[in-house]
Amino acid sequence: AQSVTQLGSHVSVSEGALVLLRCNYSSSVPPYLFWYVQYPNQGLQLLLKYTTGATLVKGINGFEAEFKKSETSFHLTKPSAHMSDAAEYFCAVSDQGGSEKLVFGKGTKLTVNP
């Protein structure tokens, strides 16, 4: 069974500082990996995804993530935080061409301080 662990339910950074949100996954088959963002009272928006190929993936709003198979990790980073980045971030995993369901981590709430 697949699972996702997001380390840190709350992360707080200063505006302009590096954002690092951690995600580790467990999967018996090659995974697809995703980061979604949820702003207050809104749905989920895809930030970026890893399917195959290049392990460093770039997404919207300046975010990127690196797939590290040996570490079973898919951490999300952004060099410089903006106030508008404050939101809940979810890491998710699915089978490649499998059941298609997304298995989500418990989320990390990012706070950006002025």
Add this chain to the structure above:
Amino acid sequence: DTAVSQTPKYLVTQMGNDKSIKCEQNLGHDTMYWYKQDSKKFLKIMFSYNNKELIINETVPNRFSPKSPDKAHLNLHINSLELGDSAVYFCASSPWRGNEQFFGPGTRLTVL
């Protein structure tokens, strides 16, 4: 145009009532999903349909019944609502065996 839409956005009802949430997507996708987000923000798959056929049915009480009249619509009917059903319900869609799901804005259900 909204890609994945849900109605209603808010739903407040009494225990024991029956209610429905509707979902429509205009993306031409074959696969649609229902997810539940609890009060701690945890998201979990409930159901998935591909071209009107049920393909995922997680451990969900029988009081929840999805219905897909066509591949652009997936509705969720809930019988005998309980306090624990209070949550945000998200609809999503994707191409069949695609690798990205598009989410609707959610329906916040409150059972009193």
